[in-house]
Amino acid sequence: MSNTEHPAHKACWSCKGPVEVSALFCDTCNAIQAPGQLDHFKRFGLERSFDVDIDAMEATYLKQQQQLHPDRFASKSGREQALSSQQAASLNEAFETLKNPVSRAHYMLRLAGIEPEGGEGHTVNDPELLMEAMEMREALDDADDRITIDAMIKDTRKQARACEKDLGQALDQQSYDVGKKLTTRLRYLMKMTEEARAKKSRLAAA
Numbered sequence: 001m002s003n004t005e006h007p008a009h010k011a012c013w014s015c016k017g018p019v020e021v022s023a024l025f026c027d028t029c030n031a032i033q034a035p036g037q038l039d040h041f042k043r044f045g046l047e048r049s050f051d052v053d054i055d056a057m058e059a060t061y062l063k064q065q066q067q068l069h070p071d072r073f074a075s076k077s078g079r080e081q082a083l084s085s086q087q088a089a090s091l092n093e094a095f096e097t098l099k100n101p102v103s104r105a106h107y108m109l110r111l112a113g114i115e116p117e118g119g120e121g122h123t124v125n126d127p128e129l130l131m132e133a134m135e136m137r138e139a140l141d142d143a144d145d146r147i148t149i150d151a152m153i154k155d156t157r158k159q160a161r162a163c164e165k166d167l168g169q170a171l172d173q174q175s176y177d178v179g180k181k182l183t184t185r186l187r188y189l190m191k192m193t194e195e196a197r198a199k200k201s202r203l204a205a206a
Contacts, residue, residue, distance in 0.1 A: 024067060024087060032083045040094035050108060050168035054099060061095045101164050102190060105183040114176050117184045126181060133188045140196055149200045153193055160189040
């Protein structure tokens with residue numbers, strides 16, 4: 001992880017008083033603040049760790065979403081309305097990023113200054129993983145009944161859970177090379193589970 005520390009306080013744009021960088025509103029004048037450079041974890045009051053409490057995060061998300069609702073700023077100045085929109089967009093991006101284990105892992109890698117495999121023009125350079133993905137796809141293509149596909153879904157979900165556990169340990173220990181490979185494998189496993197479910201639905205509808 002980057003050890004760059006950001007200041008804990010900034011000056012409120014409205015009253016110039018001190019306000020915490022993570023605060024949505026100024027304690028002194030109650031003016032809404034700009035989202036600033038707050039990272040996604042701090043926005044939800046979380047430690048920067050792969051293992052997050054999704055339910056607790058969602059509760060914070062819903063509370064902040066309510067505080068930032070456009071109706072609350074209908075009679076406010078244009079600047080405050082614009083800031084509320086910026087805060088809402090930042091909140092939604094943070095929630096969507098952290099609730100998904102693959103995008104959360106990608107985000108943590110980028111915070112550490114490391115580009116994930118398969119992103120920003122980077123190709124996946126892992127023959128063993130590519131072979132595993134190809135074999136799973138071929139098996140799914142050959143599956144022609146829901147019982148077989150159900151077994152595949154169960155297996156890929158089990159593998160994904162184990163991969164997610166290993167990924168969390170790798171990222172929290174700053175083993176980023178291992179983390180990159182496990183993130184890519186988890187992405188393949190989750191995608192394969194989705195494709196298997198879609199094929200099962202098509203068979204059911206046929």
